[in-house]
Structure formats: C-alpha cells, structure tokens
Amino acid sequence: MSETEALLGDLRAEGDELDGLVAGLGGAEWRTATPAPGWSIAHQIAHLAWTDERAVQAVEDPQGFADEVRRAWTAPEAFVDEGAERGAAEPPEALLELWRAGRERLLRTLAAQPPRARLPWYGPPMSVMSMATARLMETWAHGQDVADALGVRRAPTARLRHVARIGVRARGYAYAARELEPPAEEFRVELTGPDGELWPYGPKDAAQRVTGPALDFCLLVTQRAHRDDLAVRAEGADADRWLDIAQAFAGPPGKGRAPGQRDGGTARGSVAGGGAAGNRAGGAP
Template structure:
C-alpha cells in the first residue's frame, strides 16, 4: 500500500522528542528482530492480509523502500514506477510483493536491510523542506519517513499477528496517529463521500499516559481513545468494534468506519472478532 495522502484535519501536535528518522530506524529494527530468527517455514506463514505470507510483508516493505529511494535520488526512474502503477492500479502492490516473496529468506532479509539502510541515508541527506515526487502529492523527506514508519508499523502488526506476538506500544505511535488524523479527508474522498466541513477534535492517550491532541478544543465532533487502538483503526488492522476508540457526532462516527492512513483503495479491512456494535 503506498504512502498516505495527507488531508488537513486540525493543527499538528508539537514535534516528537525523538527524530522521525531515528524512529523509523527503530521501528524497522523491531520488526527485523521478529523475523531474523525464523526458519524457512516461518517465512511462509500466512498473515491476516489475504494471500500474503510473512515473506510477502517484508518483500513489500523492501519494494516500497526502493521506490522511496528512487523518489529521493532518481526522479526519472521513479516516474516510470508511477506509470507502471497507473497501468495496473489494482495489482501493482501485490505484484511488487510477489516479486521478492519467493526469494530464499536470507536473501530477502539481506535485501530489505540493505534497502532500508540506503533509504535511511538518503532521507537524512535530503535538503529540509524540499518536496520529492510520490504516488500521491509530493512529500518532504520527513513526511516520507513518517509514511515509511506508518507502513513498517502496520505490516509489522501483520507479522506479529501471524506469529502470535503481542508488541508493546511505543511513543513512535505518535507518527502513525498524526498521519491518520491528517488523512481524514482522504478517507471520505476515496469513497466518494462528502468531506465534513468542520474540524474534529482528536484526543488519544499514548503508552505513557500522555495525551496527543489535534483540532480545536471546542470542536463539536470528537474522537477519543488509546493511541494504539486509534493506530490499529486507521491502518485497518482491527475492526472498530474491537477497539476502544469512541466518537461524538455523526461525521466523526462515520470516520471511524472508514478511516485509513494509507493511499489507494481501502480494501475490506479486518472482520470484527465480536458481533457487537461499539458503544456510543
């Protein structure tokens, strides 16, 4: 899934204490530790994404890292990738993952590690404020790193679910929250729904009990809940019914049904584990 198409939905929270480039590296290293010791059959284990094994998840990250590196360093070659995506909008993501998923695990792991190291260096070397081409609107290096972190975390969740591992949430979730909030209008637009005319207040509670807030304090429509649950919601890694994210207001409630932090078609998302409707 390509990077998010941001949409304004409130004022940004202050920058995180740690740098987004460092956080992207740490997020990747955490996922690396999950897969590094897997035997060959472990790489073939199915994940919650239909048709995708753990190998597909890592292959997709390696493929998208390469795309991001080209966007930063070779605009002409990247434009060719965009043309390929436009020619097969419903298939290019799966094809990109399938291309490397069949490699021997050690080779795939080495390819991912090398690619993300090269991308890390390019992101840090990029001039601040300069926008680079992407599948959606052009992005700065910091925005691109935020998108890569979101994807790494989300696909890491698929891997963790496949392995039955419960990951401890970290303050790096703040980046995923931010991109999910900013993509609010995109979530409505990609479904052909009218974009709400008013801003929402979003207040989520981070792992250490800190509140991360967006939007006017006096907004009539509000979204609240744990940051982890909000991130699972906007990356469509869990169904709303299974999460403690709550909405006040009809538009805010509709958003929780359709929220997504990534560009492209929304997909089917996850089925609810319970048949109950979320409380108001």
C-alpha cells in the first residue's frame, strides 16, 4: 500500500467514525448546539460537506474554484458560515446523504491524482497528500465539536499524527495570517501519541521546543481548546508565542476558545477544550 493510499484510508476512517456519531440522530438532535457559537450539529456536517465539495472543485474545475476564492475573500468572515447555513437548512436525511456522497467523491478524486500534483486552495497550493491531510484534520476537528455537543468522549487514535503534522507544518502560516514575521529558527516539537509513542518534529538540537500529549496539541492547533486547558508546554519565548496563535487551518485567524470550557483530559488545571475558532467552526476551509 502506498503512502497516499494509507492516508486516504485514514481519511475514510475518520469520516466513518463521525458518521457513526450522527447516523442515528433524530431530527431534533441535529439542531443540538455545538461549542461553536451559532452552529448546530447540522451546521458542522454541512460545513464538512461544503468543504469536501470545494476540494473536489479545486481539482476538477480550478478556474471555478479561483472564482469561489475571490468571492470568499470579499467577505472572509462570512463565507464559511453562509455555506454551513445553506446545508443545515436541508432535512437531516438529505444532508447526511449529501455528506456521504461528497466524501466518496473526494476520496475517488484524490486517489486519481498524480502524486506530485499541486492543488489550489484558500491558502497556498497543496499536494494531494496535504489536501487529504487537511480534509482529515477538519473532519477530526468538526467531529470533536459534534462529540462535545453529544457528550461523547472519543478515544484518540493514531490518525492524530496527521493532524499534528499539519499543525507543525502550518507554523509559518499562523504568523502570516496575522501579518507577523515568523521566527527564523525551527522549533523541536515532541508529542506523545495515544499509545505512548513519541512523535518528534524538527531538529533535535533546537533551542526552543514544544512538548505534550498529541491529543492536546491537536486540540490546540485546531482551536478546539484554550492552551490553559491543555498540557502542552513551550520552552523559549518564540515557541510560547506560537502556542498562542497556532492554527492548522487556512483562512483568517480564529478567535479560539475561552479557558475552562472543557472537563477532563490531560491538562494544566482543567483540560483539553471546546469553543469557537476560525470562522465559528474552528477550521476555516
């Protein structure tokens, strides 16, 4: 199995896990509020369906997607919400089928691309692997909102490695999104995976570093938790500053979530968290 096939398998598994949370919900339950202000469970699934559709469009109709991007940046704080609102207005059964069909189409589309293809997106162009990783990251992050709304504690999986990796690699983008100059030096990031394995990123001898549970780091970079509620630690002023602004998603910076919004977890004080992030949902496209 190639690396791309394995990643697409993980993307499928992430979608299937979230599908299992919502498939049996009644109509009224789809309107349950999630930690993202103004977004119900229906909004969360509608957003994923909308973003999967945009990802397919980026591959199959680059010019049409470029037009979409231009329209989006005329109202950067609203276009994601508008897409979610349209989808959430659909009957739950129709929305669920739309999301399922879109997931399958996205998987087929990405699997058919040349490994070195570069795909346009709302931020910098991405490789096929990066696009698949971004879709997995968003599925996991919005799935966290759904799980929080339903009071479900999800068991972390090794698929978090993909979320962690994109969070580390998006360091420069987090600064650029705020019109800040990123530090010239790399950081060392050492995360502990769900099975206790160490996931290292960056040079071993870096002067500044970030350490902690992979789950907490993923909650942080997807802005599903305030760092005060997480056991992620920084050594060095620049690394500390990064944890305040980290985001794994393209688009404008999110407001993040207030401290103390989660119970349980692995953190300083309370722990791992919920709340609104970029464009309400915490993961702009």
